[in-house]
Amino acid sequence: MRERPDFEEFAAGRARRLFQIAYLMCGDWYQAQDLVQTALGKMYAVWGRLRFEDGDAGLDAYARKVLLRTYLSHRRLRRSSELTVERVPDAPSDGAADGGAGRTELRLVLVEALAQLPPRNRAVVVLRYLEDHSVEAVAEMLGTSPAAVKSLTTRSLAKLRELLGDRDLFQWS
Structure with missing residues (x-):
């Protein structure tokens, strides 16, 4: 045993x-x-x-x-x-008096745009920019070449720019 x-x-x-x-x-x-x-x-x-x-x-x-x-x-x-309330508030309160709603809106916009990418493209963007992994590390994780990761990154960012239009993503920071 x-x-x-x-x-x-x-x-x-x-x-x-x-x-x-x-x-x-x-x-x-x-x-x-x-x-x-x-x-x-x-x-x-x-x-x-x-x-x-x-x-x-x-x-x-x-x-x-x-x-x-x-x-x-x-x-x-x-x-x-759980607490029951008579009326649900109109806007969420995340503790920040100024700009909190803007950050929440930004997150929602970005999550919605990311969700429209194909799974591999989404994975590349998340691993490269949110998890801060190198091109080589992402290539190893996905079982592909660094060139393929670079290509996916370029296409993914172009699609995100298209989806987000001319929104100023930094106006809420």
Whole structure:
């Protein structure tokens, strides 16, 4: 029988799958991340005491159970903290008295424009400009050549300029 992995090895190997499960359960990217972190935190707290006869399969089943219970517990807590209001405000309040709405509008405009790009083009723009990876790093991630990344970048930026028109994207900064 194989020796049980240490916690870091277990978490690194299972986090992606746990995230997929959490996302399918809750339907929200950020909540899924929080659920996985909370579940792994709970497992870390008891890691030394965990014993399963069926090894990795038992650990995986336990992780899914902790994730599910975390999700259900979170749903109960979330439901009890919701506040009902008589009237929804006309404009969102993000804490910034001046320019906050402009930044929100800018994000929405950019997200909408990005969504209109094909998946590979969107990935190139996000990896190059939002994640700040080099052309070579993006090429390696996508399994393509640096020249292809440069070409995709050029076409993607041209399409974004076309979609955004002559909006001054820096007026809100």
